Amino acid sequence: xxxxxxxxxxxxxxxxxxxxxxxxxxxxxxxxxxxxxxxxxxxxxxxxxxxxxxxxxxxxxxxxxxxxxxxxxxxxxxxxxxxxxxxxxxxxxxxxxxxxxxxxxxxxxxxxxxxxxxxxxxxxxxxxxxxxxxxxxxxxxxxxxxxxxxxxxxxxxxxxxxxxxxxxxxxxxxxxxxxxxxxxxxxxxxxxxxxxxxxxxxxxxxxxxxxxxxxxxxxxxxxxxxxxxxxxxxxxxxxxxxxxxxxxxxxxxxxxxxxxxxxxxxxxxxxxxxxxxxxxxxxxxxxx
Amino acid sequence: xxxxxxxxxxxxxxxxxxxxxxxxxxxxxxxxxxxxxxxxxxxxxxxxxxxxxxxxxxxxxxxxxxxxxxxxxxxxxxxxxxxxxxxxxxxxxxxxxxxxxxxxxxxxxxxxxxxxxxxxxxxxxxxxxxxxxxxxxxxxxxxxxxxxxxxxxxxxxxxxxxxxxxxxxxxxxxxxxxxxxxxxxxxxxxxxxxxxxxxxxxxxxxxxxxxxxxxxxxxxxxxxxxxxxxxxxxxxxxxxxxxxxxxxxxxxxxxxxx
Ligand SMILES: Nc1ncnc2c1ncn2[C@@H]1O[C@H](COP(=O)(O)OP(=O)(O)OP(=O)(O)O)[C@@H](O)[C@H]1O
Ligand SMILES: [Mg+2]
Numbered sequence: 001x002x003x004x005x006x007x008x009x010x011x012x013x014x015x016x017x018x019x020x021x022x023x024x025x026x027x028x029x030x031x032x033x034x035x036x037x038x039x040x041x042x043x044x045x046x047x048x049x050x051x052x053x054x055x056x057x058x059x060x061x062x063x064x065x066x067x068x069x070x071x072x073x074x075x076x077x078x079x080x081x082x083x084x085x086x087x088x089x090x091x092x093x094x095x096x097x098x099x100x101x102x103x104x105x106x107x108x109x110x111x112x113x114x115x116x117x118x119x120x121x122x123x124x125x126x127x128x129x130x131x132x133x134x135x136x137x138x139x140x141x142x143x144x145x146x147x148x149x150x151x152x153x154x155x156x157x158x159x160x161x162x163x164x165x166x167x168x169x170x171x172x173x174x175x176x177x178x179x180x181x182x183x184x185x186x187x188x189x190x191x192x193x194x195x196x197x198x199x200x201x202x203x204x205x206x207x208x209x210x211x212x213x214x215x216x217x218x219x220x221x222x223x224x225x226x227x228x229x230x231x232x233x234x235x236x237x238x239x240x241x242x243x244x245x246x247x248x249x250x251x252x253x254x255x256x257x258x259x260x261x262x263x264x265x266x267x268x269x270x271x272x273x274x275x276x277x278x279x280x281x282x283x284x285x286x287x288x
Numbered sequence: 289x290x291x292x293x294x295x296x297x298x299x300x301x302x303x304x305x306x307x308x309x310x311x312x313x314x315x316x317x318x319x320x321x322x323x324x325x326x327x328x329x330x331x332x333x334x335x336x337x338x339x340x341x342x343x344x345x346x347x348x349x350x351x352x353x354x355x356x357x358x359x360x361x362x363x364x365x366x367x368x369x370x371x372x373x374x375x376x377x378x379x380x381x382x383x384x385x386x387x388x389x390x391x392x393x394x395x396x397x398x399x400x401x402x403x404x405x406x407x408x409x410x411x412x413x414x415x416x417x418x419x420x421x422x423x424x425x426x427x428x429x430x431x432x433x434x435x436x437x438x439x440x441x442x443x444x445x446x447x448x449x450x451x452x453x454x455x456x457x458x459x460x461x462x463x464x465x466x467x468x469x470x471x472x473x474x475x476x477x478x479x480x481x482x483x484x485x486x487x488x489x490x491x492x493x494x495x496x497x498x499x500x501x502x503x504x505x506x507x508x509x510x511x512x513x514x515x516x517x518x519x520x521x522x523x524x525x526x527x528x529x530x531x532x533x534x535x536x537x538x539x540x541x542x543x544x545x546x
Binding site for chain 2: 195200206217
């Protein structure tokens with residue numbers, strides 16, 4: 001009885017050993033860890049060299065730069081405290097801030113709507129022609145990779161210093177960014193149900209409305225909220241170029257060396273962005 | 289003589305010009321049969337099912353469904369074929385954020401115009417039928433729940449309900465129980481076998497468990513590396529044949545563990 005058990009155990013052990021002999025650990029496998037360590041070291045060294053070279057090329061004085069930091073902070077602290085004059089301008093600051101925020105929201109919503117329909121031609125889920133999908137991706141990459149500030153400068157030629165310039169600059173950049181984000185989101189979240197819907201004989205249009213939109217909507221809303229936050233920040237910068245919105249006010253006060261008012265503008269922007277971030281986090285929690 | 293509902297004639301499938309998934313497959317299935325396809329991972333089981341409803345295109349040969357060659361079908365014909373063929377997936381493939389009843393009604397999309405399907409317009413009869421099917425599968429209480437709140441076994445029953453809404457002639461089941469615990473798996477297999485017997489719907493199921501396949505199917509097709517190596521009743525499937533299908537030696541299969 002006992003020997004039978006031992007026999008069985010031995011057989012099992014033999015089997016395992018046979019298997020192990022069958023599959024010896026290949027040489028390359030063991031050195032994976034070495035390779036990883038080497039990669040990290042190289043990456044670190046590479047970054048260091050890059051930093052040194054760029055500091056040399058730009059003649060940037062690293063130590064001096066850090067030394068002057070405390071002085072700069074002290075100067076800013078003294079100059080940038082909103083004074084009474086600044087507070088008297090609060091209402092005009094707030095109205096410009098409101099304008100900027102509303103434009104950002106409008107731009108983001110318009111761009112997102114266009115980007116969604118555009119991205120449908122770029123996803124695998126709709127089974128469009130591969131060439132069309134490729135074209136969509138390239139167009140999106142083009143719009144995305146031109147920075148919004150550059151868009152603003154280009155559009156300044158055609159529209160002049162006008163709120164439309166800022167609108168379209170943000171629109172193009174947002175559109176490119178969102179198209180790419182939507183394509184990836186849609187491919188990721190709806191691939192499995194889309195397959196099942198096609199298998200029932202559904203058309204592409206039916207599949208988009210019954211499968212793609214319901215399953216990707218929360219992610220898409222989340223992206224839109226994120227882009228609204230980003231665009232409020234960017235629109236401040238673009239406003240300086242196009243002389244509109246809150247960016248214009250900041251630029252104006254700053255050039256008049258009215259630092260108190262300029263800092264009040266900054267404070268208002270920060271509060272607005274934080275408020276919007278908080279609200280969108282709440283919304284995200286509800287929809288997810 | 290009854291015409292077979294499905295016939296493969298010398299079908300080959302090569303993915304991306306390199307991966308040979310199926311090589312010269314020929315078999316036919318009669319109306320009302322319950323066929324199980326077994327074979328090791330990567331042998332081409334899913335590919336066979338996907339060729340039938342044209343989720344993948346065959347490279348060579350032809351497939352006849354109900355007497356029509358569907359391997360050359362155009363877009364419109366593919367839609368006609370698909371609405372008569374239900375498919376059940378290992379991972380259920382439901383729209384998780386929609387309710388059970390909405391998912392079940394998706395089975396009707398193939399019968400609708402593009403627009404009315406897109407806006408989700410369903411007739412009263414269709415809704416009634418959906419609730420009947422849900423009741424039959426014991427899902428009445430779950431009808432308005434969101435699918436991501438369901439257990440795996442319940443999700444698979446929703447998947448079955450969706451395919452039954454299509455009034456299918458043929459049911460393709462790609463590893464329907466591979467993600468389920470043994471008792472939910474039995475429930476699902478019993479439903480499938482019931483549907484096959486009482487509703488006279490032909491079933492083809494890919495299964496990983498040889499014992500389940502032997503218990504439920506009247507006919508087993510064993511494939512290895514894209515070729516049929518066994519086609520016959522489960523009674524004739526010898527142990528050595530199973531080892532041949534799975535290309536393994538005695539004592540190496542999980543069914544051998546005691
Ligand atoms: N979309 C695809 N593109 C390229 N190759 C594929 C694709 N789908 C499957 N294959 C290949 O075709 C072969 C058969 O795959 P298939 O999915 O049919 O196997 P299977 O028997 O269903 O396996 P499993 O039991 O793991 O599901 C495999 O070699 C696989 O890598
Ligand atoms: Mg498979």
